[in-house]
């Protein structure tokens with residue numbers, strides 16, 4: 592099985608696709624699923640996602656397991672023989688491993704009927720614009736509504752054979768952040784005749800850090816990260832426009848609104864002081880990942896019968912639209928150690944593939960215990 596899992600992971604790694612464009616990924620997953628014993632399986636498609644129900648022999652409850660399926664707009668730099676064939680796109684957040692583990696667990700359930708009904712959700716667009724919320728709102732789960740739900744995320748900093756989780760808050764509340772600046776361009780030698788948006792945007796980035804440092808309660812946590820900054824055309828011309836792209840993260844769902852309010856106030860001030868126009872768009876927003884205490888305890892108990900080691904997790908500023916599923920259905924998310932020298936969203940992320948079989952073991956341990 593280990594070699595099969597590695598081959599599946601490599602196949603999926605070659606074809607990363609962005610949110611709601613996962614056509615090849617969906618076709619690959621579907622072909623694999625249709626080749627499994629079909630006796631207890633029911634398959635539904637939702638946009639570029641797939642939902643599979645395995646009917647249990649007792650079926651007194653329904654357990655859902657969710658994997659995300661999209662890649663990121665990152666150019667891979669691993670140099671691996673199976674690196675991304677989609678230039679500019681990469682599975683840099685481990686969703687290739689997440690999908691493979693889901694297929695591994697589904698294969699076991701299709702071959703050896705579980706006691707309970709199990710739903711496998713292959714969900715698009717986790718990295719953006721978010722697939723979990725529209726999937727929940729679509730009603731596709733209505734007749735298969737789960738009693739509980741769980742998911743995993745790879746953890747590059749944890750050793751292989753380790754899983755980690757905690758009761759309560761695991762991941763942050765998030766909001767994307769897109770800020771457009773419009774001033775007046777002109778000759779580099781005549782700044783007084785222009786309104787320079789390189790200066791405005793770069794000062795804006797620096798000043799935003801003061802919102803976290805000075806406007807939020809120091810006992811709360813928040814992050815404002817600008818991951819992309821675009822402006823100008825040539826070295827000797829003052830830029831008329833600038834665009835910032837980033838994300839806001841907070842531990843408290845209400846703190847997101849406070850951070851946004853201060854960003855807007857700062858923008859109003861900049862419109863006056865830099866004589867420019869500023870437009871703000873918050874893109875997609877994710878609700879925190881909040882784990883059910885009882886389910887985490889059952890998971891820990893189930894791991895006792897496996898070769899995996901459990902480590903208590905700290906809350907993280909990562910975001911996950913799985914939070915919207917946990918808002919409606921009790922459950923949990925856990926980290927799976929993959930021991931990569933490069934972290935999530937890095938162009939050289941290189942998870943240890945030995946982690947795949949540990950992932951399947953952890954998922955099946957919970958399914959068979961719950």
Ligand SMILES: CC(=O)N[C@@H](CCC[C@H](N)C(=O)O)C(=O)O
Nearest residue numbers: 718719765766767838909910911
């Ligand atoms: C686990 C992980 O890395 N998730 C992403 C979720 C992205 C949310 C959204 N696009 C944003 O940037 O706010 C993350 O970046 O944490």
